[in-house]
Amino acid sequence: MMEANLVDPGILKVENMLVETDGLDDIRPDYEATLAICSKDEPFSVSVACKVNPGPLKHVLEMYPEALENLLPGSTVQDYILEVFDGYNNHVAEGTNVLICIEGCCIKDSMGFNRKVNICGCVDLSGILQVTAGYGKSISLSVMSGIDEIFKKETLIERRELRLLTKLPDCCAAGSNLTNLIFKVTDSDGAMDTRIHHDEKSGCFHTMSIETDSSSDESAIRYAFVHGSCKVPTLSLPESEGVLSFKVFHSRFPELHLSLKIQLTPAQTFERDEIGCSTPYSRMSLTPQSKMASTTNSPVASTEQTPCSQFRVLAIKASPSTLSSQTGLIDMAQFTESLKEKLIIYSEHRVEIDERLKCLEAEQNQAKEELRTLQASLEPLGATFPECLSTKESMMKQIEEKHHITAASVFCCLYRKAPPPKSLFLSKKGVFGLVALLGSVSSTSLSRVLSEYLGED
Structure with missing residues (x-):
């Protein structure tokens, strides 16, 4: 009143x-x-x-404050409304201008930061406030009245961490490859975040890049995340020895990164032998005692190539260009097709190697047969053929007793009575040994015993 x-x-x-x-x-x-x-x-x-009109803007209250909790990069805030009041706790009039300042977010409509109060005396930001900051970063939202800040809200985006599941070796040979490196993104509890999934159709771009100190070629390749995990099929290592440092990071959110180091040892050197076999010369040696190859290779968990056959080394090394498409993202269909082409080539090489191996096995069998034919038997003949005697004297005695009217008996007599030079002539330069032997053996297969009587000549 x-x-x-x-x-x-x-x-x-x-x-x-x-x-x-x-x-x-x-x-x-x-x-x-x-x-x-x-x-x-x-x-x-x-x-x-x-x-009676309400007074000017004095204070702000937020409806659904939990809407700014558990946010992820790229997500849109739902059900976030600001109630705007005058000094007597009345909602300000519809159409009142409200200036909003935000960090770590953006507003997706055309009005931008200058908002107008709706008929309910509120500023409704539901569905238009999108997170732009990365994992673990802060978000702030302020309401200004002139030059005075009358409201401010700060919150943190959820944290995520990039981890390597595959255990790296202590050292690798320079120029070799690391294969099947598996990474995953975990939340604050250590569980894998399956929402980190690359899907171009829905606009969810989650890829991983790798940068090394020596070259930036690998950084052009993008490895897609599949439900929280990312697999690197092969990573080419430089050919220079020393400590290699490389950084693995999310292509859109660089705060998800991992720095790794690995020691590169001198690479194996290969020498080509007479038939085209590539062998690691620096790592292989022949022991004088056994003439067998002894290796000094230490176990290294990398894809360092070793000779896969006696005739050819099939060195499998994936080049970065075959793993990336024009957009820099791995095309699994193209990668699979390139592997099929390599398998066809290796299959052809294998057929060629198998044919060569069969030829060598046939040559080996033929050589064994010839050796068996030419080589004198080392087994005792008396047990197998009792009629065949083992000494020259016993042979001559048997011929003289049982075959005294044969030519062999005559030559035996001449051999005993002749002086040493003549005896030597009859035994080695003449036909005595041959006649005497053929007169006593029962099978032509025993003709190899000739070597025992004819001597080296």
Whole structure:
């Protein structure tokens, strides 16, 4: 209630009247009211229609504050509404301008940061506030009234960590490859985040890149995440020895990164032998005692190539160009096709090697047969052939006793009576040994025993 005096007879003037009330929300959005004017002394009253507007912006309250919790990069905030009040706790009038300042987010509609209060006295940011900051980064949202900050909200985006599941070897040969490196993204509890999944159709781009100190070729390759994990089929190592440092990181969120180091040892050198066999010369040696190859290779968990056959080394080394498409992203269909082509080539090489191996086996069998034919038997013949005697003297005695009228008996007699030079002539330069032997053996297969009597000549 307010008291006023008449300025002139019959004239009432009211200026700068301030209505202090928190009930304006009951008469919004028109804010229409009635002003009753009554006489204090006489029973007289007049009612005048008027409008009572809320005051300027003074403070802000947020509805659904949990909407800014557990946010992820690229996600859109749902159900986030700011209630705007004047100094008497009335919602400000519809259409009031509100300046919003944000960091780590963006507003996806055309209005931008200058927002207008809706009919309910609120600024509705539901579905238009998108997170742009990375994992573990902060988000802040402020409401300004002129130059004064009347509201501020800060929160953190969820943290994620990039980990390597595959155990790296202590050292690798320079120029070799690391294969099947598996990485995963984990949350704060250590569980794999399966939402990290690359899907171009839905606009979810989750890929991984690798950068090394020596070359940036690998950084052009993008390895896709599949439900939280990422597999690197092969990683080419430089040919220079020393400590290699390389960085693995998410292509869009560099805060997900991992720095790795590995020692590169001198690479194996290969020498080609007479038939085209590549052998690791520096790692292989022949022991004088056994003439067998002894190796000094230490176990290294890398794909360092070793000779796969006696005739050819099939060195499998994937080049980065075959693993990447024009966009720099691995095309699994192209990668699979290239592997099929290599398998065909290796199969052809294998057929050639098998044919060569069969030829060598046939040559080996033929050589064994010839050796068996030419070589004198080392087995005792007496047990197998009792009729065949083992000494020259016993042979001559048997010929003289049982075959005294044969030519062999005559030659035996001449051999005994002749002087040493003549005896030597009869035994080695003549036909004595041959006649005597053929006269005693029972099978032509025993002709190899000739070597025992004919000597080296």
